[in-house]
Amino acid sequence: MAFCSSFSPLDQEPGTEQLAAQHGPLLLEFGAPWCAHCQAAQALLASAMQQYPDLPHLKIEDGKGRRLGRNFRVKLWPTLVLLQDGQEMARLVRPDSLQAVEQLLASLATAPRTS
Template sequence: MPMNPHYALTEPIRDAVDTLSKEHPLLVEFGASWCPICEAAQPLLEQAFDGRHAMVQHIKVEDGKGQALGRSFKVKLWPTLVFMRDGQEVERLVRPTDAADIRAALERIDNT
């Protein structure tokens, strides 16, 4: 599955995210469309995916005060990338600045 450029219209519930990551490797990206740091990370994500990691599902979650999913993951800064596999968080990158770091984390969850 390619990188997802759009934030989800509705926030998924935590159980659904955990279950989804049991079916496919999953990257949950927390941020906001108006956040300049989040926007700066988008080209890095594009480079990291770059036609690879077809089995990794990418969900972008618009986070903010009172958003249950972000609080369940204890998100404090944006963007926060949570890499999941088999219902568990495997790795987390906060405010990534290097596509190689994202690519390496994707490779660790996408061992197809």
């Protein structure tokens, strides 16, 4: 699984416990399909993720009544959260350049491997 172009349905959204038990890297993207900032970031994210074809990417729709975003202290969209073995390694809020997204993903190279 690489770049994901659509948001996960609410009934398929992972829970905090499930994410904490995740092994390996995972990129979470919090946002909303109607959000102009989220739409603008898609091309940047798709381009940067070409270098990481095996990186799982989940788009989580955030908003009123959506707890996962609150658990990750999301305040602005899009917010990208990079997890390694269920632990947050890095985050990027409202990416505005390819370089910013590439820098976030480059932190994978410095992540400790546990598996």
